Amino acid sequence: MKTKDSKDAASLRGAQQGPVRTEPFHSSCYVSGQEEALLLECLRSHQWSSFKGGTEGLDIDKVLVMPSREAAEYGPLDNRFLGGKYVRAFERDFAACMDVDFAVSANSATSALIMALGAFNLEPGDEVIVPCMSFNATATAVLAYNCIPVFAEVKANTYCLDPADLEKKISGRTKAVLVVHLGGACADMTSIVEVARRHGLKILEDCAQAPGVKFQGQPVGTFGDAGVFSLTETKNITCGEGGVLVTRCPDIAAKARLIRNHGEGVTRDQWSDGQLANVIGMNFRLTELQAAVAIPQLQSLEERNEVRRRNTSYLIDRLRKHPCLIPPETEPGGDYVCFMLKWRYVQGDLPLTRDEVVAGLQAQGIPIIKGYGRMMHENLIFTRKIAYGRQGFPFIAPWFDEKRVRYGSGTQPVSEDLNKQFIWFKYVNHPNTQDDMDDVVRAFDKVLV
Numbered sequence: 001m002k003t004k005d006s007k008d009a010a011s012l013r014g015a016q017q018g019p020v021r022t023e024p025f026h027s028s029c030y031v032s033g034q035e036e037a038l039l040l041e042c043l044r045s046h047q048w049s050s051f052k053g054g055t056e057g058l059d060i061d062k063v064l065v066m067p068s069r070e071a072a073e074y075g076p077l078d079n080r081f082l083g084g085k086y087v088r089a090f091e092r093d094f095a096a097c098m099d100v101d102f103a104v105s106a107n108s109a110t111s112a113l114i115m116a117l118g119a120f121n122l123e124p125g126d127e128v129i130v131p132c133m134s135f136n137a138t139a140t141a142v143l144a145y146n147c148i149p150v151f152a153e154v155k156a157n158t159y160c161l162d163p164a165d166l167e168k169k170i171s172g173r174t175k176a177v178l179v180v181h182l183g184g185a186c187a188d189m190t191s192i193v194e195v196a197r198r199h200g201l202k203i204l205e206d207c208a209q210a211p212g213v214k215f216q217g218q219p220v221g222t223f224g225d226a227g228v229f230s231l232t233e234t235k236n237i238t239c240g241e242g243g244v245l246v247t248r249c250p251d252i253a254a255k256a257r258l259i260r261n262h263g264e265g266v267t268r269d270q271w272s273d274g275q276l277a278n279v280i281g282m283n284f285r286l287t288e289l290q291a292a293v294a295i296p297q298l299q300s301l302e303e304r305n306e307v308r309r310r311n312t313s314y315l316i317d318r319l320r321k322h323p324c325l326i327p328p329e330t331e332p333g334g335d336y337v338c339f340m341l342k343w344r345y346v347q348g349d350l351p352l353t354r355d356e357v358v359a360g361l362q363a364q365g366i367p368i369i370k371g372y373g374r375m376m377h378e379n380l381i382f383t384r385k386i387a388y389g390r391q392g393f394p395f396i397a398p399w400f401d402e403k404r405v406r407y408g409s410g411t412q413p414v415s416e417d418l419n420k421q422f423i424w425f426k427y428v429n430h431p432n433t434q435d436d437m438d439d440v441v442r443a444f445d446k447v448l449v
């Protein structure tokens with residue numbers, strides 16, 4: 001009864017005085033500079049994807065380990081196993097921005113995650129530890145090479161992988177950890193790298209939500225063996241769809257490039273089994289058209305991130321007067337370029353539940369959401385072990401004791417409790433301004449009176 005009354009009260013406040021906001025917020029997908037000019041130039045070049053599956057006179061062994069800077073120096077049609085002019089220019093710029101030798105673009109971050117895991121030379125049944133809180137692709141990419149995701153808790157203040165729980169989840173079969181810099185926050189890379197190296201694990205960083213974010217002055221994505229970024233429409237920079245893998249390791253770059261581009265067609269007789277493993281060539285190529293848009297988007301990354309930082313701190317500061325709203329914290333030395341602002345709502349003695357606060361804010365015209373419907377470990381693909389076919393593969397396989405790994409609600413209690421408290425707001429991006437943030441503040445003030 002109390003719940004219904006309080007819900008009515010919350011929406012009544014909105015209805016009586018009219019919503020705070022009637023206009024939609026601005027999306028993060030916008031033109032920042034040369035996109036139109038480059039796109040038109042690319043269209044008129046009639047080379048919309050210059051990729052080829054062969055190396056046309058170039059030595060494949062040299063092409064595969066060529067730094068992105070060097071690959072960009074070839075003419076538009078002179079190094080087509082690595083793509084055309086725009087793809088290679090974008091990769092050169094991305095590698096420079098991250099201060100690494102290799103950037104390997106892809107048609108999505110999901111593809112780039114798969115490329116990285118394949119390039120780690122994982123075997124079927126190998127375990128990869130993944131924080132349970134992320135976008136589904138972080139965990140499902142692990143299945144692509146028939147490896148097994150093992151979920152771990154996130155820290156209650158940053159929502160990124162908890163290094164202590166990571167260590168608890170390591171088994172004799174663990175080969176890699178997939179760290180997520182969730183929501184634009186940094187995971188605690190000092191501790192995670194220390195734990196991973198002590199146990200001989202490979203590290204893949206999922207930075208889909210954190211391009212340009214730094215931890216102790218170093219870009220995330222460059223602490224482990226490889227890092228992955230997304231260029232899908234909702235992200236800080238975008239070309240519609242796309243992804244990028246970065247690495248300092250020539251072998252990882254080489255295999256990622258093979259997986260991206262039908263690599264089985266260029267293999268050599270003298271290659272070892274290790275070199276051939278996982279080169280089941282896909283087509284994960286970014287088009288020239290997308291790269292032409294991605295180049296100027298990347299140039300605007302820092303400017304865009306600065307707007308996110310500014311709007312986020314403004315919003316967090318203005319809402320501190322409501323002690324029931326707990327903002328995320330950053331790791332010491334960590335940057336925070338908010339992708340999605342995630343408060344925890346701690347109800348205590350207050351009359352409104354989290355869901356009622358969300359409904360009240362929505363009635364005020366603020367597109368606030370609740371958090372994950374299901375976290376990754378709660379998804380049916382894991383709880384019912386239905387992935388490839390209906391017999392439970394790869395969870396049930398001759399080389400794997402399926403009872404070792406547990407999925408489902410109740411297995412990650414810390415993260416599940418956090419998810420029940422979440423209130424998320426995403427429009428901290430340019431061109432939203434302080435005035436837009438003021439609408440959010442006014443709406444919270446009305447609902448949380």
Ligand SMILES: Cc1ncc(COP(=O)(O)O)c(C=O)c1O
Nearest residue numbers: 108109110135137208230231232
């Ligand atoms: C954390 C995270 N990982 C991976 C992905 C997958 O990226 P994409 O859509 O580019 O495949 C996303 C979002 O889309 C994401 O947020």
